């Protein structure tokens with residue numbers, strides 16, 4: 431609550447509190463800005479050092495398919511091709527969103543339209559629980575349930591992209607669902623009533639009006655889910671098998687950008703090229719997350735224009 | 739009056755009671771609506787006008803914990819009887835709401851929505867229906883060059899006429915309107931009133947209005963509601979000039995409400 435300037439001027443104690451509150455909130459903002467600036471600065475300087483200090487070729491880095499950081503120069507190395515990890519990241523992100531998108535939107539429709547009373551009462555806490563489960567638990571569960579299941583029924587080691595996709599799909603499901611629920615709940619009830627009043631059935635109203643009106647919200651939900659999938663490291667690392675080669679099937683062990691960072695950062699010396707390369711990967715992640723954020727804002731703005 | 743009493747009754751309400759949970763909102767309403775006439779429902783806010791209107795095309799079914807007793811006869815059938823085709827009821831008894839509620843679709847798709855859900859696929863027929871409905875709602879000339887733009891870009895008054903066109907597109911017999919001009923400026927209001935005047939020759943219109951001048955201007959008959967009861971129902975001129983009930987007189991002379 432902001433005091434009216436006239437009152438604040440007369441009561442100096444209030445005025446003091448006012449200024450104190452102002453300073454405190456300003457400080458909070460400053461801390462956040464400094465933290466963000468520090469992260470960007472640090473990631474950029476270390477991440478770019480790979481190319482400007484260690485003279486690794488950017489194209490060899492981005493499009494190389496060989497990751498052999500310890501290969502000596504006499505053996506033709508070291509090689510820092512990260513394309514397999516970039517591809518791995520995009521594959522697990524895309525497919526997990528492909529699975530979680532329809533399921534999350536379907537669950538959201540159920541919760542808001544089909545059984546708003548008990549559906550929501552049951553699902554809301556379930557979703558909150560799913561959000562709160564730490565990633566290591568997801569990874570562990572995937573390791574114990576999904577990996578052996580895949581080994582027996584799909585072939586291969588069980589460790590691989592598919593296991594990562596399935597674990598991620600479950601992990602991002604609550605994100606997709608809850609944002610979709612928000613989107614559906616934001617559709618004005620008068621619009622639904624208008625559809626029913628024309629003789630439309632519930633399904634017609636859901637399919638033709640609600641889905642349409644919530645489409646920007648659904649896109650936002652899926653992008654947020656993808657951002658989460660793209661950035662998740664621990665759970666994926668536990669089930670993906672951490673193979674270094676370009677994946678040729680979903681059942682093969684592979685890596686993602688995040689898993690390579692977590693797997694290797696403990697084994698490298700700060701300032702070394704092996705370490706700097708990991709920062710370059712972090713820079714890629716940072717850029718991608720920026721892209722996700724702008725995508726969400728863009729969809730949000732278009733959505734608002736549409737429902738003006 | 740003699741010609742009026744001869745006109746056919748299209749809707750006949752008998753002993754209608756409505757409860758929201760435990761609270762009774764309508765008390766034993768009986769009323770006939772004549773074909774191709776404009777019936778205005780007036781009364782202070784909270785008197786049950788909207789509730790009554792919604793019970794004429796079963797829109798109250800969408801409200802939670804609603805219980806209804808009594809009958810509403812349409813084409814000789816009680817629309818609350820078991821086995822009634824709700825789609826047919828809502829299609830033939832259309833509704834326009836207080837706030838314009840266009841779908842977040844193009845102008846064309848808004849109008850074509852009704853025909854499409856009722857099974858019309860043929861593009862030429864849809865084009866025809868869209869044009870005819872927009873013309874009937876006096877909106878065609880303003881939007882014919884931007885049929886495929888979003889309906890949300892229209893002004894409030896245009897949106898309300900669009901919504902009326904959308905209702906006309908499914909060829910209703912009766913159009914229910916709940917304070918259709920209360921969210922509009924005077925010029926848009928005048929256009930909607932002119933439109934209602936044109937529609938009266940082909941449709942039966944039941945309109946809720948909080949504006950007594952409006953009721954006097956556009957309606958053939960007026961029904962006065964108070965506290966969930968129908969107090970008086972008569973030809974509009976009659977009701978405003980020679981109200982039979984004390985409550986009606988108090989209301990139209992502005993002593994309350």
Ligand SMILES: Nc1ncnc2c1ncn2[C@@H]1O[C@H](COP(=O)(O)OP(=O)(O)O)[C@@H](O)[C@H]1O
Pocket residue numbers: 758763781782783784785786787788789790801
């Ligand atoms: N959806 C609802 N749930 C519960 N009570 C309602 C609902 N809609 C209206 N009511 C109540 O029914 C009474 C009549 O309301 P309404 O039909 O909206 O009156 P009017 O249109 O004449 O202003 C009021 O007391 C109102 O509070």
Ligand SMILES: [Mg+2]
Pocket residue numbers: 787788789916946
């Ligand atoms: Mg009302």
